[in-house]
Amino acid sequence: MSEAPHGAPIKTPGQLIAAVIAGFAVPIVIIILLAVYVNNTTRTGAGTDLFSDASVASRIAPVAQVDIRDANAPRVFKTGEQVYQAVCSTCHAAGTAGAPKFGDAGNWAPRLAEGYDTLLHNALNGKGAMPARGGTSPDDYSDFEIGRAIIYMANNSGGKLEEPAQPASGAATAAAAPASGAAPAAAASGAQENSQAAAAVAALASVPQAASAPAAGAQSADASQAGKALYTQVCQACHAAGVLNAPKFGDKAAWAERLKEPMDTVYGYALHGKGAMPPKGGSTASDADVKAAVDYMVSAAK
Ligand code: HEC
Ligand code: HEC
Numbered sequence: 001m002s003e004a005p006h007g008a009p010i011k012t013p014g015q016l017i018a019a020v021i022a023g024f025a026v027p028i029v030i031i032i033l034l035a036v037y038v039n040n041t042t043r044t045g046a047g048t049d050l051f052s053d054a055s056v057a058s059r060i061a062p063v064a065q066v067d068i069r070d071a072n073a074p075r076v077f078k079t080g081e082q083v084y085q086a087v088c089s090t091c092h093a094a095g096t097a098g099a100p101k102f103g104d105a106g107n108w109a110p111r112l113a114e115g116y117d118t119l120l121h122n123a124l125n126g127k128g129a130m131p132a133r134g135g136t137s138p139d140d141y142s143d144f145e146i147g148r149a150i151i152y153m154a155n156n157s158g159g160k161l162e163e164p165a166q167p168a169s170g171a172a173t174a175a176a177a178p179a180s181g182a183a184p185a186a187a188a189s190g191a192q193e194n195s196q197a198a199a200a201v202a203a204l205a206s207v208p209q210a211a212s213a214p215a216a217g218a219q220s221a222d223a224s225q226a227g228k229a230l231y232t233q234v235c236q237a238c239h240a241a242g243v244l245n246a247p248k249f250g251d252k253a254a255w256a257e258r259l260k261e262p263m264d265t266v267y268g269y270a271l272h273g274k275g276a277m278p279p280k281g282g283s284t285a286s287d288a289d290v291k292a293a294v295d296y297m298v299s300a301a302k
Contacts, residue, residue, distance in 0.1 A: 077166065078145050080152030087134040087141065088149050097129040097237035105158030112159045119154070120147050126282045129237035135244050135276055142167070227292030234283040235293050244276040247301075255301035270294045 095101035126132035151161045242248040273279035280290050
């Protein structure tokens with residue numbers, strides 16, 4: 001008798017099948033568990049702050065946010081640095097479009113010589129490729145805040161200007177004046193509007209006089225040359241990259257929309273301004289040159 005002295009553990013076909021399956025499955029489960037164990041450290045490295053609270057919050061933040069302002073609350077003015085960072089640095093940090101560069105004392109010196117009032121006037125009304133108020137609206141940044149931004153830039157670029165006096169809080173916004181009901185406050189904001197209107201009229205009055213000088217030189221060249229030259233000097237500051245939603249140079253779709261209007265209307269917009277587009281792009285060029293610049297842009301978008 002050669003039968004084994006012990007009882008064999010597998011006695012039925014069912015037990016055999018179970019043993020075979022377990023023979024495969026158990027090592028595989030162990031391998032999987034080991035792999036998970038080995039890999040199971042807290043990862044620190046590039047990209048892992050993807051799941052930090054702050055970055056998750058910033059990803060799921062709503063696109064539109066409502067900023068509720070209490071018209072009666074005392075207005076907190078932004079500092080010059082805040083306005084500069086939010087608005088002016090777009091052009092003034094690197095000297096884009098010929099803007100006097102932040103910290104470039106040589107470029108700022110002749111401008112500072114004009115005096116603060118002139119600088120403020122030019123910043124509020126625009127000058128050359130400098131859009132009025134840096135392209136912002138008076139609701140976002142008051143004259144006082146624009147002034148502070150100028151002082152911040154100027155004083156970091158070799159200037160020594162005094163901070164202008166902070167306006168009374170009631171006069172700061174037109175909305176706050178009626179709410180406060182105070183007569184002096186209303187009068188003050190009225191005066192502010194008058195002075196803005198006067199400044200605008202003064203700016204318009206200065207255009208034709210200044211226009212005669214460059215016009216004489218430019219007209220000798222042929223019209224398309226003059227158009228291209230003016231575009232390069234002035235219009236491309238906004239139209240090359242589509243700054244402030246200007247129709248981009250060569251962008252057929254953007255121009256096709258606008259060219260549905262008669263050409264005279266389009267010239268009119270270029271000459272007299274439209275939305276964020278300043279009259280003549282803020283330049284003092286002649287009407288003929290501005291029209292030539294329009295023709296040059298239009299022909300590039302056909
Ligand atoms: C889209 C570009 C752009 C933005 C944005 C911009 N500037 Fe300018 N800025 C210019 C350019 C270009 C000039 C040069 C204009 C010239 O001398 O013809 C200029 C010139 C100026 C000058 C000098 C004016 C003078 O009398 O010579 C002041 C002051 C100024 N900017 C203030 C500001 C302030 C304040 C802001 C922000 C609220 C701002 N700018 C935003 C482009 C810009
Ligand atoms: C400060 C930025 C800026 C400069 C500089 C500028 N533009 Fe514009 N331009 C705009 C913006 C913004 C619009 C879009 C206006 C809108 O549709 O509200 C525009 C629109 C136009 C249009 C289309 C108007 C229409 O809707 O039919 C013409 C034409 C034009 N500009 C011509 C010129 C010419 C010519 C110059 C140079 C002499 C120039 N622009 C300089 C910002 C600028």
